[in-house]
Amino acid sequence: MQFAETDMAGIVHFSWYFRYMEEAEHALWRSLGLQIAPPGGRLGYPRVSASCDFKGPLHFEDEFEVDVRVEAVGRRSLRYGFTLRRGTDILATGAMTSVCVETVPDRGVRSVELPPDVVTRLR
Amino acid sequence: MQFAETDMAGIVHFSWYFRYMEEAEHALWRSLGLQIAPPGGRLGYPRVSASCDFKGPLHFEDEFEVDVRVEAVGRRSLRYGFTLRRGTDILATGAMTSVCVETVPDRGVRSVELPPDVVTRLR
Amino acid sequence: MQFAETDMAGIVHFSWYFRYMEEAEHALWRSLGLQIAPPGGRLGYPRVSASCDFKGPLHFEDEFEVDVRVEAVGRRSLRYGFTLRRGTDILATGAMTSVCVETVPDRGVRSVELPPDVVTRLR
Amino acid sequence: MQFAETDMAGIVHFSWYFRYMEEAEHALWRSLGLQIAPPGGRLGYPRVSASCDFKGPLHFEDEFEVDVRVEAVGRRSLRYGFTLRRGTDILATGAMTSVCVETVPDRGVRSVELPPDVVTRLR
Numbered sequence: 001m002q003f004a005e006t007d008m009a010g011i012v013h014f015s016w017y018f019r020y021m022e023e024a025e026h027a028l029w030r031s032l033g034l035q036i037a038p039p040g041g042r043l044g045y046p047r048v049s050a051s052c053d054f055k056g057p058l059h060f061e062d063e064f065e066v067d068v069r070v071e072a073v074g075r076r077s078l079r080y081g082f083t084l085r086r087g088t089d090i091l092a093t094g095a096m097t098s099v100c101v102e103t104v105p106d107r108g109v110r111s112v113e114l115p116p117d118v119v120t121r122l123r
Numbered sequence: 124m125q126f127a128e129t130d131m132a133g134i135v136h137f138s139w140y141f142r143y144m145e146e147a148e149h150a151l152w153r154s155l156g157l158q159i160a161p162p163g164g165r166l167g168y169p170r171v172s173a174s175c176d177f178k179g180p181l182h183f184e185d186e187f188e189v190d191v192r193v194e195a196v197g198r199r200s201l202r203y204g205f206t207l208r209r210g211t212d213i214l215a216t217g218a219m220t221s222v223c224v225e226t227v228p229d230r231g232v233r234s235v236e237l238p239p240d241v242v243t244r245l246r
Numbered sequence: 247m248q249f250a251e252t253d254m255a256g257i258v259h260f261s262w263y264f265r266y267m268e269e270a271e272h273a274l275w276r277s278l279g280l281q282i283a284p285p286g287g288r289l290g291y292p293r294v295s296a297s298c299d300f301k302g303p304l305h306f307e308d309e310f311e312v313d314v315r316v317e318a319v320g321r322r323s324l325r326y327g328f329t330l331r332r333g334t335d336i337l338a339t340g341a342m343t344s345v346c347v348e349t350v351p352d353r354g355v356r357s358v359e360l361p362p363d364v365v366t367r368l369r
Numbered sequence: 370m371q372f373a374e375t376d377m378a379g380i381v382h383f384s385w386y387f388r389y390m391e392e393a394e395h396a397l398w399r400s401l402g403l404q405i406a407p408p409g410g411r412l413g414y415p416r417v418s419a420s421c422d423f424k425g426p427l428h429f430e431d432e433f434e435v436d437v438r439v440e441a442v443g444r445r446s447l448r449y450g451f452t453l454r455r456g457t458d459i460l461a462t463g464a465m466t467s468v469c470v471e472t473v474p475d476r477g478v479r480s481v482e483l484p485p486d487v488v489t490r491l492r
Contacts, residue, residue: 003395003406004259004388008160008252008306014170015145015250018138019373026372030430037131037372037429040352047137051174057232060254060406061399106286109180126272126283127265127384129377131429136373142250149249153307160249160306163475183283183377184276229409254406260416261387268384283377293383297420303478355426 001058012058018050021082021094024066032121043115045078045098052082052094062086070122075113076100078122124181135181141173144205144217147189155244166238168201168221175205175217185209193245198236199223201245247304258304264296267328267340270312278367289361291324291344298328298340308332316368321359322346324368370427381427387419390451390463393435401490412484414447414467421451421463431455439491444482445469447491 001020007013029036036045058064064086072079082094102112124143130136152159159168181187187209195202205217225235247266253259275282282291304310310332318325328340348358370389376382398405405414427433433455441448451463471481 002388002392003253004261004391006254007249008254008256009167009169010254011169013250014173015138015141018141019371022138022373023371026430035430039428044132046132046134046180047177049174049176050137051172053172054170057169059408061395061404125265125269126376127268127382130372131375131377131379133377138373142248145250146248149307158307162305182285184272184281255413255415257415260419261384261391264384264387290378292378292380292426293423295420295422296383297418299418300416303415 001060001062001064003060006060010059014052014054017052017054017084017092017094018096020064020066020084021050021052021068021080021096024068024082025080025096028068028070034118034121042103043112044101044103044109046101048077048097048099050094050096052092054092056086056089056091058084058086058091064091071095073114073119073123076111078114124183124185124187126183129183133182137175137177140175140177140207140215140217141219143187143189143207144173144175144191144203144219147191147205148203148219151191151193157241157244165226166235167224167226167232169224171200171220171222173217173219175215177215179209179212179214181207181209181214187214194218196237196242196246199234201237247306247308247310249306252306256305260298260300263298263300263330263338263340264342266310266312266330267296267298267314267326267342270314270328271326271342274314274316280364280367288349289358290347290349290355292347294323294343294345296340296342298338300338302332302335302337304330304332304337310337317341319360319365319369322357324360370429370431370433372429375429379428383421383423386421386423386453386461386463387465389433389435389453390419390421390437390449390465393437393451394449394465397437397439403487403490411472412481413470413472413478415470417446417466417468419463419465421461423461425455425458425460427453427455427460433460440464442483442488442492445480447483 005016067083069081071081077099079097084092101109128139190206192204194204200222202220207215224232251262313329315327317327323345325343330338347355374385436452438450440450446468448466453461470478
């Protein structure tokens with residue numbers, strides 16, 4: 001990880017772990033041929049919940065991996081589980097749930113069903 | 124909130140909610156005459172868990188409040204509950220648990236008991 | 247400033263100074279009755295340059311002020327100057343230049359003239 | 370780049386370019402066998418100036434490169450030049466100057482000369 005991600009305690013600020021989990025989610029989508037935010041697209045996937053248990057610190061220039069698992073694919077929501085590891089050391093475990101929404105011009109956002117190809121590939 | 128806190132979905136990125144909760148925690152400490160990171164101090168309060176349920180979006184220049192409650196003061200740990208509100212709309216609820224650690228030069232970090240004045244004032 | 251804005255050197259990471267300057271810019275617009283990013287608006291003000299000279303560090307919980315001056319209002323661009331102060335100590339001076347652009351659906355972004363009310367009020 | 374680095378204008382917020390430049394600097398140090406923030410070290414390299422000219426936007430999931438050049442190695446300071454490219458498109462050019470400082474316990478920070486191995490390898 002990077003210098004700007006540390007805080008004055010000398011370790012990565014906990015809020016970054018949520019960004020690392022999100023980056024792993026997006027890499028998963030790409031690896032399945034999916035785009036979570038295609039240019040001009042009207043669908044989005046905001047979080048409805050996010051949680052993390054922190055088991056060990058990350059230091060500047062540590063290398064680590066984030067494993068991501070799709071834990072549930074509902075009609076309108078997705079749930080992921082995450083494990084952050086440095087080698088065999090587990091640094092954190094987390095979970096995030098997102099819903100699918102559509103942006104309707106001048107009328108805001110409404111919950112919609114997940115697109116069929118997203119459902120198929122994430123399952 | 125601020126422009127740099129939004130993302131391309133046009134709303135505040137969810138990771139910022141955790142920073143808003145932390146800022147409310149630190150404001151609470153200050154209001155009680157406590158310093159969470161005094162210059163030269165050896166005690167720290169890393170997170171062991173953090174979670175948030177998101178109920179509504181925050182937009183650029185929205186004003187909002189974060190209510191913080193001390194939910195538990197243990198011998199070595201603290202648990203807070205948070206509510207983010209814009210007026211009477213609840214935008215998110217969250218929780219964070221921290222432990223007290225001491226940095227020992229050249230020997231890393233070890234769990235220690237909360238200082239008595241922290242226990243007294245937070246209770 | 248806030249804990250998450252510090253880095254492992256114990257001071258605010260320099261990249262935050264640019265965000266503080268931007269926040270001062272947006273506060274200036276609000277104080278003049280202008281909105282830099284009105285909902286549904288098609289105009290934006292991306293940076294074409296930004297610079298900062300750092301003269302002193304910011305620490306956790308330091309309070310500081312950012313003075314902003316409009317240094318030039320062109321037909322298509324704006325230039326600001328900034329001074330970050332803690333009391334009478336000058337911590338940094340900076341400058342930023344933005345251009346006005348219009349987002350054209352399906353055709354990207356093109357440079358346009360500043361709206362007349364922006365020109366009038368910023369001058 | 371990543372979703373959390375975008376803003377509501379749909380592109381990477383300009384403040385991230387400074388972090389990308391810093392990451393390129395640190396990668397350069399590593400490639401030369403140098404550590405800019407070794408554990409327990411007392412030397413640091415705060416910025417005294419940073420600037421960037423922005424020539425094109427970065428979008429979500431764009432891949433790009435940052436070229437870094439050491440432009441000057443003084444007795445107490447370092448100056449770098451940067452170019453951000455997506456293929457042959459130049460997205461930004463920047464510069465940063467840092468000084469070498471030593472943290473003296475209980476007495477703060479003072480300017481010192483660059484270590485000889487840093488001078489040798491960066492030249």
